[in-house]
Amino acid sequence: MSTDPSGVGVQDSAKLAITDKTGSHSASGFLNRGPRSDRKTVTFGDSSAVRSDWRWSLVSLVLLFFVWWATTRAWGFPSEFQIAEEANYRQIANCNCDDEFTQIVGPRSFPAPRDTWDALKELTTDGFQNISLWEHTWASLSRVLKGMFWGVTVGVPVGFAMGLSSKARGFFDTPVELFRPIPPLALIPLFILAFGIGDAPAVRLLIFASIWIMIIAARSGVQTANLSKVRAAYSLGASKTQVLKNVLLPNALPELFTGIRVALGVSWGTLVAAELVGARDGLGQMIFAARPFFRLDVIVAGIIVIAVLGVLMDILLRVLESVLIPWRGKG
């Protein structure tokens, strides 16, 4: 666009700018935030001139889907034959019919888009093993929310204390530095033995996954408070409690939000693994339960749901962030 002298580029950019404003609730709107810079002549190496072009994101999405479709479906025998074969294959899961499938990726390695779509529909209506997709999803989401709730409720005060008092800093430094490097997954066996199977070990694991992140986010949120702001507040007659509530807390909000986003990502990743071994429901459990039945379609459908939910949560947090802390990065 920058090499286009005809003015079409300018028109384009105006259109894009509008999409950026009104489309702030879509993923693309977030990815290319910031002022347009079509008039810059030096862009190669200027990182501020590089932003995600949503049209190319669309291209890559379509391309991914095409590769998936083409490798699992397109090349090989006529489609009627394949569909019949696959239906047959599904009925007798351990059929000896590998030779019949000549796609690059056969249905025993990866399901085709159509099968995955069907599995998704089946999951939403009939569910898998009498537990519907909604129940699985809610089981997973509620675990993450519970874990995050306690992670934030306990982590933020501890982090604030560490940022405000040398004693608290010294006291909590030991456990924080000791436990923070432990990958939560390493604790799964321990937690299962200690807390059994079900919600309890998963939720506690998620608390463990999020709490250190929140402590450190809160600590650095306090420490980034500009000394002038704090002094100004005292000079204006604020008490310690008032400084905490009216200066330190709002000042730390951007850092806390970043912490929540990171912790949510880590929790979501930890959750699926935790459910693989220690739960009776949940998306991770669903995926794992589908394996002995060779339900690759269910597995991939589950993975897609997990991915989409992860993206949605991040988008939701970004929307919340732009609404709740519009001053971010503008101090």
Next chain:
Amino acid sequence: MKDLSVRNVDMVYDVPKGEDVQALKDVSFDLESGRLLTLLGPSGCGKTTLLNILAGFLAPTGGTVTLGDDVITGPSQERGMVFQQGALFEWLTVAKNIGFGPRMNRANKAETAAKTEELLDTVGLSGFGDAMVYELSGGMQQRVALARCLANDPDVILMDEPLGALDALTREKMQKLVLDLWNETGKTVILVTHSVEEALYLGDRLFVMAPRPGRIEREYDLPFAEMALTRDARELKASPEFIEKREEILSLIWEMEEEIMGRAG
């Protein structure tokens, strides 16, 4: 109104693995209420340290500071502070920033709102009450800082290079605003600056400070601040008396700089 009294103030900073730094040595002065004192000096002369002691942010290692009958031991709303920059609360609107002090004191909401409107008008920001502070220019932000300080009706207003980050034109306008506010409110103002011209123009009284150890090297009582209330700023700053004083103080500061450089070399 209360007079300010500084008695034999010392300030020594401990430097681990190094020589202690004497930021202030035996500083004493009295400042009657309603004066505008400017503090000028090369970096390291302790002018900001002195201001922080007056604000109550630092406790001197020796000596006492009293305002009226009270010894200063910590920050108080009797002594408002305007910082160089970045001390506004960017999560609050302009009006909420200005009303911060009264709100902390749980003042009547309607009264606070009325006072905020009045102060917005005083500093020339009528209609900007609902703006966020990060939407304002640097000069406008300092106007908010001034208004926020005035909202608590302090006896003394301390300013730490409040205009240092502003461009030349904005700076001149703000200097006039500071003078007008000082004249209208009759408050004691102490302003730290590194601009000789600003110190001369605004100061009804001026201390030139010297470093190592930080001390008051010379004192001036100046007529320019009074004159500036009725005379044009440019004309005043170009007048022979002003230029003469400016050159005198500049050469004084240059001597100090050379002394420091000589000692360092």
